[in-house]
Amino acid sequence: MQNDPIPTITTERLKLRPFEVTDARSIQRLAGAEEIAATTLNIPHPYKRGMAEGWMRGQAADWHERTNLVLAITTENNGLVGAISLKLELTHCRAELGYWIGVPFWNRGYATEAAEAMIFFGFNELSLNRIEAQFFGENVASGRVMQKIGMTYEGVLREYVAKGYALLDSVRYAILHKEYDEK
Numbered sequence: 001m002q003n004d005p006i007p008t009i010t011t012e013r014l015k016l017r018p019f020e021v022t023d024a025r026s027i028q029r030l031a032g033a034e035e036i037a038a039t040t041l042n043i044p045h046p047y048k049r050g051m052a053e054g055w056m057r058g059q060a061a062d063w064h065e066r067t068n069l070v071l072a073i074t075t076e077n078n079g080l081v082g083a084i085s086l087k088l089e090l091t092h093c094r095a096e097l098g099y100w101i102g103v104p105f106w107n108r109g110y111a112t113e114a115a116e117a118m119i120f121f122g123f124n125e126l127s128l129n130r131i132e133a134q135f136f137g138e139n140v141a142s143g144r145v146m147q148k149i150g151m152t153y154e155g156v157l158r159e160y161v162a163k164g165y166a167l168l169d170s171v172r173y174a175i176l177h178k179e180y181d182e183k
Contacts, residue, residue, distance in 0.1 A: 006063045007125070009071065009117045016071040016084060016114055019056045023072055026080040027052035030102030039139045040100055041161060066090050073101065073114045081105040084114045086122055086131070093129035095122055099145075111145045119149055123177045130176050136161070137169035146173040150183050 006018035019027070030036065032047030044051070062068035066088055073082040082101035089095060097118060101111050122128040133151060135142035147153075151173035159167035 003064065006060060006069070006071070007121070009121055011113050011117045013075060014110060014113055014117070015074045015076075016117060017074060019059060019070065019072045019083075021053070021056070023080050024052040024056070027055070027083075030080065030082065030104075031100065033103045035103050036100050039136060039142065040098075041163065043100065069118075071118075073099075073110060075110070078105065081110055082114070084111075084118055086118055086126075088126070090126070090128075093127065095126070095128055095131050097122075097131050097133040099142075106141070111142075112148045115145055115149045119175065119180065123180050128177065130174055132172065132174035134170045134172050136163070137171055143171060143173070149175070150180065151175045152179070 008018070009016040028047050028049065028051065031043050031052070032045065034045050037043045037045030037047070059068070059070045062070070068085060068087050070083060070085040072080055073084055074080050080102075082099060082105065084097070084099040086095040086097060097115060099111050099115060119131055122131050131151075132154075133142075133146050134157075135146070137156070152175065154172040154174055157170040157172065160170040161168045
């Protein structure tokens with residue numbers, strides 16, 4: 001078990017930082033949008049009071065155990081705009097990138113900028129060899145983010161995920177450390 005604090009990563013426009021208890025209302029409001037739940041596997045709709053606190057509760061332990069790194073995506077003017085994570089499989093030198101951006105902040109490049117920072121951190125600070133990501137077939141905006149950050153399309157797992165009453169395709173992308181270094 002590591003004892004270092006959850007890292008903070010700064011980009012040109014964003015601060016990726018550990019979540020704070022004071023973020024709970026913003027998380028509930030932003031993640032609670034039906035559009036967010038529709039594009040993610042683990043965010044419910046409706047997003048009820050207390051869910052944000054429960055979600056945040058284990059984040060420090062997950063980081064200390066090196067199983068997951070979850071950071072708030074924030075801007076100076078807007079505060080919390082979304083979340084980003086690396087689900088870590090350090091035994092295999094890989095992680096799965098995940099993210100969501102609140103609907104009022106779509107189409108501003110925040111997901112791309114945050115994802116680039118997490119990729120850099122994963123390869124340079126965590127010594128990962130592979131970072132992968134997936135999206136539901138209809139969420140082409142998420143696929144564009146993956147393309148912009150240099151990930152390679154690896155395929156589709158057809159009807160891979162059950163969401164509500166639907167079976168959804170999982171579109172897979174990944175980038176290897178050596179490919180990142182060549183960018």
